Structures are given as C-alpha cells and as structure tokens.
C-alpha cells in the first residue's frame with residue numbers, strides 16, 4: 001500500500017521521525033536517508049523506509065505485522081500543534097488542548113497522557129521573574145504573552 005509520508009518532531013526533543021499518515025506507522029531515523037520502524041525494538045519489525053535522492057520514500061523489508069501506531073502519531077502531532085501556542089498565548093494548557101483536539105479531531109490522546117509533556121514544554125521557555133519595572137518592560141517587549 002502506498003504511504004503518505006511526512007517528517008515531524010519526535011517525542012524526544014530535537015529528533016525527527018517519519019510518519020506514514022496513510023498506514024499510521026512511524027519510523028525513527030537510522031542513518032542517512034534511512035528510517036526504521038518504531039516497532040523494531042519491541043516487536044522485531046524490520047520494515048524500513050529509504051529516502052532516495054529525489055525525496056521519494058521507498059519501503060524496504062517485509063510488511064508490518066503489528067498493530068498500527070495511530071495513537072503515538074496523534075500524540076506527537078498534538079504536542080507539535082499545542083507547543084507553538086503554549087509560548088504565545090497566556091491561556092491554560094487545558095484550554096489550548098481542548099481547542100486543538102477539537103480542531104484536529106483527535107480522540108485517542110487524553111489530557112492525562114499528554115499533560116506532563118506540555119507542562120515541561122511550557123516551563124522550558126518561561127522567562128525569569130521580572131526584578132524591576134524596567135525588567136518588566138523589557139520582558140513585555142520580549143515575550144508577547146505578557147502584554148495581554
């Protein structure tokens with residue numbers, strides 16, 4: 001079956017994974033232009049993808065023989081969508097989560113399973129507490145989230 005491939009940020013910060021949005025499986029990078037099925041370690045799946053010089057993704061190895069990764073892929077897509085808003089909007093994580101699951105129509109990633117990731121994400125770029133009025137002014141200029 002043909003895939004519908006897209007690269008998105010992985011669960012581990014700074015990593016990129018290849019997702020197949022048609023078959024709902026995802027792949028970790030495994031060398032230059034090579035990707036290996038996420039189920040390789042846990043379930044011994046040796047399916048892979050090679051990205052050729054024209055940017056075409058070519059499946060290699062045997063077909064997948066395990067349950068799909070739809071929930072894991074939804075989780076990563078949701079984190080990616082919410083992450084951008086966390087740093088620009090002074091609203092609660094839950095409010096943003098509620099809007100995004102509605103907009104993306106994702107029903108298999110509960111708030112409980114994603115909350116700690118999002119809290120860590122928000123804290124990671126939270127600016128320091130202002131020490132003086134001048135600092136506060138600078139912060140407002142630097143971080144639009146404070147100007148609401």
Ligand SMILES: [Zn+2]
Pocket residue numbers: 025037038039040045046047063064065066
């Ligand atoms: Zn597989």
